[in-house]
Amino acid sequence: MSKILIQDMSFYYEPCYVPVFERVNLVLDTDWRLGLVGRNGRGKTTFLKLLEGEREPVQGKIAKSVTMEYYPYRYETAYKKTMDVLKEIIGGFKSMEDAMERLLLRPGKEAMERCADIREEYGEAGGYQLEVRIHRELFRMGLPEELLDRDFEVLSGGEKTKMLMLALFLRPNAFVLLDEPTNHLDIRGKQDIARYLKQKKGFLAVSHDRQFLDEVTDHILAINKTDITLEKGNYSAWRENTDKKEAFERRTKARLEKEIEILEKNAVVRRNWAGIAEKEKNPYKTNNRGNSSRAAKFMRQAKTAEQEIRDAAAVKKELLKNYETVPPLCIFNKEGAGREEGRPVLQLDKLTFGYGGMPLFRSFSLDISAGDRLWVKGSNGCGKSTLLKLIKGEPETKARKAEEDTVIAFSYQEPLWQEGCLRDWISDPGQWERFLFLCSCLDIPEEMRKRPLQTYSSGEKRKVDVARALSQESALLLLDEPLNYMDIYFREQLEKAILECRPTLVFVEHDERFGTRVATRTIDLDQAAGIPGRADGAERTAGKKSR
Known part of the structure; x- marks a missing residue:
């Protein structure tokens, strides 16, 4: 058993010089089983790279007697x-x-x-x-x-x-x-x-x-x-x-902000009052040394009192320093898309598809109706992402049947946008406004939106891709592993948005807790395709509902 010592560690990225870590002090035991959590963009991967030695702190040091393996x-x-x-x-x-x-x-x-x-x-x-x-x-x-x-x-x-x-x-x-x-x-x-x-x-x-x-x-x-x-x-x-701390901060936030406002007003009033009071005492200018001394003393007392008030306000502001604000997400369904629950949206009829002569699907049938939230499950390589692409029409197949005006929004497993600035990718003014609103909900601040996508973390790119898909006014939403790289606050935001906005949805996800809570239907492709052997049986399983 040994220790990892982090002493006064500070780090920032050039050329923006925005601090990632400032004067961090920690002692970690090498026998611990540590979990590292935090919102996207807070520097979790950077912290690992600093421990590993791939990056060096700008200030401070990291002392370790073990080999870091990334x-x-x-x-x-x-x-x-x-x-x-x-x-x-x-x-x-x-x-x-x-x-x-x-x-x-x-x-x-x-x-x-x-x-x-x-x-x-x-x-x-x-x-x-x-x-x-x-x-x-x-x-x-x-x-x-x-x-x-x-x-x-x-x-x-x-x-x-x-x-x-x-x-x-x-x-x-x-x-x-x-x-x-x-x-x-x-x-x-x-x-x-x-x-x-x-x-x-x-x-x-x-x-x-x-x-x-x-x-x-x-x-x-x-x-x-x-x-x-x-x-x-x-x-x-x-x-x-953490919930207890945040609950305390929520209960006291309004009171503290009111007290801070009063303290800051009092500081201004005290300063103004001091000036008026001294003027009333000495309405005429004079070279009398005693009067000048008393005025200076009176102003010093007023400034001291003002500083005490400001210090008290600063202490109260410190109580709110880690208060997390997580606004609700909104999913922009196409107008009228959710009003006719049960209305047919899209159908796959006896689909057969595969790669290199190996069939992923054989005589696979699937009906998607308005209001459905289909959870596509299965082992790695069974065709989950391929199924979503076939639903989207990539590639085209005669087995796919949908209305010509059926708008489908798709958040891909690998984000669609990898470089350039966000404004370059959206030309429609309405979608741009909706997209900016969703970015603000997802903790992507305005100054960050001006940076190129190459500077984003994996989680931040995923958030942008989800915001892109949710900002489209669609009749059908496809999400391919939307929780990959995403922080816990986002998971809860997306879960609540789906349950409240009730989009017609098909999603692939390996988080059982999330899938169980939001799905109205489940498709297990291992069973549907007859694993092992990947034979028939899809039609029998795919249409089964479990509301």
Whole structure:
């Protein structure tokens, strides 16, 4: 067990010089299972990069005696077999094994001595026990051992995610920094990662998944508006304390603001009164030294009293420094779109579609009616995003039937806008006004909207993409994993907006809590497509309603 010491750390990005962190002081234990939370744009990923050492504080320092390992990990290796890839990522063990084999084939004393040196280094680093440790971690992660003999590149996205994560935990003296580790994972994948992390210690996880944080963390680090706080317990314990603080601030906000207004008015009145009173005492100018001395003394007393009033006002303002304002979102449905609940909106009739000769859907039928909120579920790779694109008409298919004037808004898994300024992308004045309103609701301030999209965080880009889709006056809204990278406040905003505005909606999401609360119908593509084998049966499952 050791400590990570953060002393007077400050950081800002050039050239804007907007402070991200100012004089942060923290002591973190490397045995903790930390969760890092905060609204999008508050600097969570930047905080990880500072811990890792990729970025340096502008002021202050970070002292650590552990190796910081950042996830998602970008690997580069010529090896193909999964076991070899893992060995190389963990510590270059496969390269050492290959070097020893080559040296053993070369004659001469020099080659034998070099081989002996590598063998000693290999043994001291734990190379002879490494395969046993890999098998043990594989079991903990719930992965089959036969994956180790496969080509790493043919593994599924979820399998690669798990392999890379366990490799980082196998590195010596490692403290693992997990940046959104459950993004793009299906429900089962999230459960596997959570079960694995519950058996580990010594990591910091950035996540907005409330259930995930509850399961895996024992401390919560929160980046607030003006400071960073650390609390013992899981997410629910932290949220309960935060809710109590915010409830107190909500109850006292009006009173404090009234008191601040009165104090500031009193300061002005006191100053004016002091000037008038002295003038009444000395209506005529005089060079009398005593009168001048008394006037100066009287004004000093007035200024002192004014400063005391201002100090009291400043103290009261401090009580509101972390008060979070989360205005309600609005979904702009097309006029009349929600009035005729049950009216047909779009139909897929016996759709067959796939890639490279492998069918994703076979004789798949689906009816979408006004007022439906369809939750599309299924494992990674089963065709969820493809189904949303087919509903949108990308690509065209004869099985798709919709009215010509059916306006469909689509928020993509990867944000549609990646560069340029926001104003460049919307030409319609009405949509621009609606878009700006939604940006203000989503904590994207006016000064930020003038910056190029390249400077936005992943969460901020996602917010912009959701605002783009919600600002369209649509008859059907499609959301592809809208909660990826998104903070907890956004999740609650979107959930409330859907329940109140009741759009006709089809969405893909792996957050069970969110899906269960907002969906009126559920489609499980694994069952609908007959997994394993992906055969027929879709028509039977897709039309089932569960209101």
